[in-house]
Amino acid sequence: MAEKRLxxxxxxxxxxxxxxxxxxxxxxxxxxxxxxxxxxxxIEKEYLTDMLKYNLSSFKLITGNYGGGKTHFLYLIRxxxxxxxxxxxxxxxxxxxxxxxxxxxxxxxxxxxxxxPSGGDFLKQTDRGIGALLRERFKNLExxxxxxxxxxxLESSSFTNALKAAYLSLRTDDEDEFLAIVQWLKGEDVQxxxxxxxxxxxRIDRSTAFRMLRSLVQFINATGYSGLIFxxxxxxxxxxxxxxxxxxxxLDNLRQLVDECGNSRLPGAMFFYAVPDENLLLEGSGGxxxxxxxxxxxxxxKINPMGVKINLEKIxxxxxxxxxxxxxxxSWIFECAYDFEFDSGLLNGTINNMIHTALELQSLDIxxxxxxxxxxxxxxxxxxxxxxxxxxxxxQRILRSTIKMLSEKEREEVERQEF
Amino acid sequence: xxxxxxxxxxxxxxxxAHPVFGEGVVVATRWDEEETQVKFRSGxxxxxxxxxxxxxxxxxxxxxxxxxxxxxxxxxxxxVPHQDIEYFTxxxxxxxxxxxxSLRGLKNGxxxxxxxxxxxxxxxxxxxxxxxxLSLKQGYVTTYCELSTQxxxxxxxxxxxxxxxxxxxxxxxxxxxCFRDLLRMVSRFKIDDHCFFTPLLKKIKEIDHGSLExxxxxxxxxxxxxxxxxxxxxxxxxxxxxQKIPALYDFSTAGDFYSYLLTGLSFLINRAxxxxxxxxxxxxxxxxxxxxxxxYSRGLxxxxxxxxxxxxxxxxxxxxxxxxxxxxxxxxxxxxxSHIFLILAMTxxxxxxxxxxxxxxxxxxxxxxxxxxxxxxxxxxxxIKVYRCAYPWFSLDRGQRENIFSAALHRGEGELREFxxxxxxxxxxxxxxx
Numbered sequence: 001m002a003e004k005r006l007x008x009x010x011x012x013x014x015x016x017x018x019x020x021x022x023x024x025x026x027x028x029x030x031x032x033x034x035x036x037x038x039x040x041x042x043i044e045k046e047y048l049t050d051m052l053k054y055n056l057s058s059f060k061l062i063t064g065n066y067g068g069g070k071t072h073f074l075y076l077i078r079x080x081x082x083x084x085x086x087x088x089x090x091x092x093x094x095x096x097x098x099x100x101x102x103x104x105x106x107x108x109x110x111x112x113x114x115x116x117p118s119g120g121d122f123l124k125q126t127d128r129g130i131g132a133l134l135r136e137r138f139k140n141l142e143x144x145x146x147x148x149x150x151x152x153x154l155e156s157s158s159f160t161n162a163l164k165a166a167y168l169s170l171r172t173d174d175e176d177e178f179l180a181i182v183q184w185l186k187g188e189d190v191q192x193x194x195x196x197x198x199x200x201x202x203r204i205d206r207s208t209a210f211r212m213l214r215s216l217v218q219f220i221n222a223t224g225y226s227g228l229i230f231x232x233x234x235x236x237x238x239x240x241x242x243x244x245x246x247x248x249x250x251l252d253n254l255r256q257l258v259d260e261c262g263n264s265r266l267p268g269a270m271f272f273y274a275v276p277d278e279n280l281l282l283e284g285s286g287g288x289x290x291x292x293x294x295x296x297x298x299x300x301x302k303i304n305p306m307g308v309k310i311n312l313e314k315i316x317x318x319x320x321x322x323x324x325x326x327x328x329x330x331s332w333i334f335e336c337a338y339d340f341e342f343d344s345g346l347l348n349g350t351i352n353n354m355i356h357t358a359l360e361l362q363s364l365d366i367x368x369x370x371x372x373x374x375x376x377x378x379x380x381x382x383x384x385x386x387x388x389x390x391x392x393x394x395x396q397r398i399l400r401s402t403i404k405m406l407s408e409k410e411r412e413e414v415e416r417q418e419f
Numbered sequence: 420x421x422x423x424x425x426x427x428x429x430x431x432x433x434x435x436a437h438p439v440f441g442e443g444v445v446v447a448t449r450w451d452e453e454e455t456q457v458k459f460r461s462g463x464x465x466x467x468x469x470x471x472x473x474x475x476x477x478x479x480x481x482x483x484x485x486x487x488x489x490x491x492x493x494x495x496x497x498x499v500p501h502q503d504i505e506y507f508t509x510x511x512x513x514x515x516x517x518x519x520x521s522l523r524g525l526k527n528g529x530x531x532x533x534x535x536x537x538x539x540x541x542x543x544x545x546x547x548x549x550x551x552x553l554s555l556k557q558g559y560v561t562t563y564c565e566l567s568t569q570x571x572x573x574x575x576x577x578x579x580x581x582x583x584x585x586x587x588x589x590x591x592x593x594x595x596x597c598f599r600d601l602l603r604m605v606s607r608f609k610i611d612d613h614c615f616f617t618p619l620l621k622k623i624k625e626i627d628h629g630s631l632e633x634x635x636x637x638x639x640x641x642x643x644x645x646x647x648x649x650x651x652x653x654x655x656x657x658x659x660x661x662q663k664i665p666a667l668y669d670f671s672t673a674g675d676f677y678s679y680l681l682t683g684l685s686f687l688i689n690r691a692x693x694x695x696x697x698x699x700x701x702x703x704x705x706x707x708x709x710x711x712x713x714x715y716s717r718g719l720x721x722x723x724x725x726x727x728x729x730x731x732x733x734x735x736x737x738x739x740x741x742x743x744x745x746x747x748x749x750x751x752x753x754x755x756x757s758h759i760f761l762i763l764a765m766t767x768x769x770x771x772x773x774x775x776x777x778x779x780x781x782x783x784x785x786x787x788x789x790x791x792x793x794x795x796x797x798x799x800x801x802x803i804k805v806y807r808c809a810y811p812w813f814s815l816d817r818g819q820r821e822n823i824f825s826a827a828l829h830r831g832e833g834e835l836r837e838f839x840x841x842x843x844x845x846x847x848x849x850x851x852x853x
Contacts, residue, residue: 042851051492054485058492103569155585157638199635201643206569207578248708252568259565262498264489288708290539294836295497298844306847308495 006031011337018330019377021409022370024072032329033076034322035315036069040076042305047270048084052227055267057217059258061296062274064312066410068367070274073312074231077272081229082117086268087133087220089113090231100232101250103209108187110213110230117225130216131182134163137223138170154222158202159185159215165198187212210256217266227268234274248288251281255292258308278309319359323372327351330373334380346383350390354379357395361403370406375399434794435472436512440465444793458791487809494802494843497836504548507801511546514785518550518762521783522557525695525760530685530729534784535764541787542835543764547701550762554697555590559760560601560688562587563699568708573718576677577669581642583681589693599637605687613683613754618663642667665748671714672745674721675738679750682728682757695758698725703765707774716773717743723777724752729761730780790835792828798835799824799842806846813850 010028017025018032033040047058064070078088091109093100100106111130116137127136154160162181169177177194184190187204195201204212220228254273260266275281282293298309303316315322331347354376362368375398379390382398390398435445435457443459448469455472458464482490486503493500499507508515514535521531537543547563554561564571564582571578587598606623610616619640626633668676685696706722709715720743727735735752738744742752763781768774790798803820807813815823823845831838 038851051488054488056485056489056492059496157634157643199638201638207575210570249568252705252708256565256567256570258496259498262493262496263500264493294539294834297497297837297840300841300844300848302848304844304848305851306495307844308497 006333006336008337008339011333014333015330015337015377018373019381020374022374022406024069024075026075027079029072029075030079031333032326033072034325034329035317036073036076036312038303038316039073039305039310040080043077044080044084046306048081048086048226052086052268052270055221056264057261057266057269057271059261059271059273059308061278061309062272062312063276063278063309064274065276065367066370068276068369069312070276071233073310074233074272074274077229078115078231082115085117085226086229087114087116087225087227088229088231089115090233092233094234099246099250100253101246102206103213103253104187104204104206107204107209107212111186111216114228129182130185131179133220134166134178134182134185135170137225138167154215154218156202156208156211156215158200159212159219161199163219165200210253210260214260214266217269221268225268227270230269230271232271232273251288251292255288255295258292258295319368320355322369323355323358324351326369326372327355327376330376331380334377334384338384340384342380342383343387346387346389350379350383350395351376353390353392353395354399357392357399361396361399371399371402374406375402378402434512434797435474436516437467437472444791482805482808484809487805490805491809491843494839495847497840499545499548504545504552507805508545508549511542511549511787514546514787515549515553517783517785518553521760522554522559522694522697525559525697525758528689528695528756528758530695530731530757530759530761531783532726532729532761532781533763534778534781535762535787536767536784537764537787539766539836541789543766543787544701546787547699547762547764551697551699554760555588558590559694559697560587560589561697561699563701565701566703566705568705572709572714573706573721574671574709574714575669576671576674576721577642577667579721580667580677580680583698584641598641601688601691602640605691608687608690610683610687614748614750615665615680616683616687622664639667668745668747670745670747671717672743673747674717674724675742675744675752676748676750678721678724678728678752679754681725682752682759683754685728685758686755689756689758695760697760697762698729699762699764700725701764703763704768707768707771719773719777723780725759725761726777726780728753728757729759731757795828795838796824798839799827802839802842802846806843810850813846815846815849819849 006028014025014028014031017023051058062070062073064073074090078090081088089110090113091106093106093109113128114130114133115128116133154163162185166178166181166185169175169181180190180194181198184194184200184204189203190200202208202211217228257271261269261271278296282289282296296308298304298307300307303314317325328351331342331351335341354372358368358372358375362371375395378398379395382388382390382394435443435455437443437457437459440457440459440463443457443463445455446458446464447456448454449456449466452469454466455469456464456466457472482503489500490503490507518533521533524531535543535546551561551563562583563586564579566573566579571582573579584598587601589596589601602620602623606620608620610620622636626636665676681696681698688694688696703722706715706718709718724735724742731753734741736755737751738749739751744750767786768778803815823842827838827841827845830841
């Protein structure tokens with residue numbers, strides 16, 4: 001392959017991450033993405049470099065079943081957003097830690113996972129959270145503090161006061177004070193005297209969470225970043241064990257979020273909300289279900305990247321072609337990781353056998369893509385060790401054990417989270 | 420002599436209004452257009468002298484590119500942004516006319532209540548946004564609150580009050596003003612008998628508007644909680660001499676107090692020559708999403724109080740145990756003459772007697788009807804205009820235009836939201852396809 005070789009450390013990280021459970025690595029995913037170009041191109045051209053820069057906002061629902069590439073897609077968007085100077089917040093929703101019906105907990109996670117753009121070196125992207133963002137931003141404000149201190153256009157006075165206090169404490173090197181204020185901005189309780197000193201009158205709770213979210217977006221938009229990209233993942237678990245009332249509350253929050261985007265009340269913000277099956281999310285009857293269904297419904301059946309719904313199962317590439325392109329990309333990463341080259345004849349035959357077996361064995365719960373990804377890494381290891389093509393029987397053995405392993409992991413995860 | 424009739428094709432149709440029959444679509448003309456056949460929204464199809472009809476012009480879209488992109492993105496999400504509402508409101512001339520009449524009544528000091536009902540996607544919020552735009556444009560003090568079970572439920576009147584105060588706006592001489600400007604302006608009036616505004620207006624005249632204390636004071640007046648730093652005697656931002664002003668209670672039973680505040684505010688607005696206060700409440704049906712019966716009935720009391728406030732019902736000017744009252748400082752629901760035009764929007768609620776009784780108090784209102792094919796044609800043409808403004812290189816041939824229109828009409832099944840959504844998505848697909 002004429003392409004420039006990948007750094008072995010990154011290539012190994014990708015192979016280990018994919019080979020263990022098929023979960024995408026945090027970085028480097030663009031090297032093995034297949035078929036998502038039409039969506040990504042539109043998101044970049046129409047939203048990141050166009051609409052959001054005019055202080056508009058948007059919402060997309062991402063659908064794709066377990067292992068169908070939702071996390072992968074969100075990570076790709078994240079890297080794209082960083083390239084265009086957007087702050088991102090990737091939030092993995094869970095029923096216990098941050099269910100969507102409790103927006104104050106979602107806010108906490110958002111604040112904790114806020115990540116400013118790294119300037120290109122994604123492997124060094126370790127500083128997260130609103131504290132890191134404030135340090136990064138206020139560092140560049142020297143000489144313009146008056147302009148910042150006079151800023152009054154954030155929706156919440158408490159949020160404005162907290163930001164001003166954080167700024168002043170950084171300017172006076174008062175680290176303890178800064179950390180105390182950041183604690184409040186992260187949605188945690190702080191001592192009363194801290195709030196008294198800085199006229200912070202509100203708590204970040206379920207009644208104020210939306211206001212704080214809007215204030216956060218307004219702040220980021222006003223301080224030189226292009227905007228804020230929200231990436232909500234594994235949303236199915238956030239909804240799965242909710243009582244009817246909690247689910248309705250969660251859906252109402254989602255509906256309000258869509259409306260706020262439609263009214264551009266979240267300048268420069270874009271939300272991606274990933275679910276395995278929209279029917280699971282929206283099954284039910286009554287006002288809030290109907291209101292949300294109407295907003296999230298995409299009546300156009302062809303691939304439409306501008307639509308509110310992005311279906312990762314429909315990317316315009318057939319399953320066989322998809323796996324073939326994916327297999328070739330992964331083999332190249334594998335070669336970069338271990339600094340060797342596959343025999344092309346043996347490689348093509350192995351990939352071909354793995355594709356057909358994966359499609360034969362695909363189970364209902366787990367996407368054939370995830371089964372294939374985990375299995376093919378094992379097949380590459382065999383090919384590298386024995387320099388012998390993987391036949392259909394061997395492919396079946398590898399993929400059967402892969403399915404078993406993934407099913408057990410899925411069950412463990414569900415039990416750990418839900419009981 | 421054979422009458423000469425000129426039948427009009429759908430896409431060339433005009434919208435007209437008649438003083439008795441309301442709004443309708445022109446079907447045909449005869450006798451050199453002396454008479455016109457009109458199909459009215461009531462279903463009547465009549466030949467009428469043309470001079471009796473007033474033509475309703477479809478708004479001409481003249482927006483910039485960013486506004487068009489904002490509109491289109493909102494359409495993809497199934498909503499309409501309030502910033503551009505005036506340019507994208509069709510076929511609601513009858514309803515808008517009714518709202519205009521009530522606004523005129525408010526100028527003469529007469530309050531009113533309007534209820535807009537309609538199924539999801541029928542355009543309630545759209546019409547509310549239009550009403551808000553209209554009210555502001557005509558110089559009324561206007562505010563709105565989208566009720567929700569979390570942020571602003573009716574059984575937490577302080578939150579609704581805070582939202583109403585936060586969203587309160589009015590326009591004078593081409594400049595927009597907010598709540599603080601309003602209070603500063605009305606502080607020149609002397610009222611002796613309002614338990615909140617009498618001491619408040621006195622205090623506003625005294626405070627130093629540039630100080631930090633005054634900012635805390637305003638936060639408090641606007642319904643933000645300041646109890647953590649402004650209540651105790653040694654609090655650093657305590658407002659001296661403000662003890663005579665009653666607290667803004669956060670109880671679910673304080674509906675009487677907030678209704679009293681809003682009517683007091685409307686009284687002051689009227690004295691200032693600004694007509695009255697227009698209050699718009701959306702998603703009123705969320706009141707029925709409250710599972711706790713006590714909370715539900717308290718919310719209902721607040722709503723009923725507001726309706727009576729807008730009607731200026733005499734019995735609500737004295738304390739009456741018919742509705743819930745707070746136990747700290749019970750006030751009547753109304754202060755003197757109120758000048759409130761209350762506009763409510765909700766999806767129809769059936770089978771919940773207590774709310775039906777409250778809704779039945781409202782005499783004016785309408786159920787949003789579905790649009791006719793001719794109206795959809797006008798909407799579709801305007802959609803294309805907006806789309807071309809946002810994406811100037813976009814083009815549609817006649818066949819594509821007709822196919823998309825028919826498919827959108829079929830897919831939407833008469834629902835405006837679906838119709839618009841499908842059309843915009845189809846344009847997107849055509850534009851982006853390779």
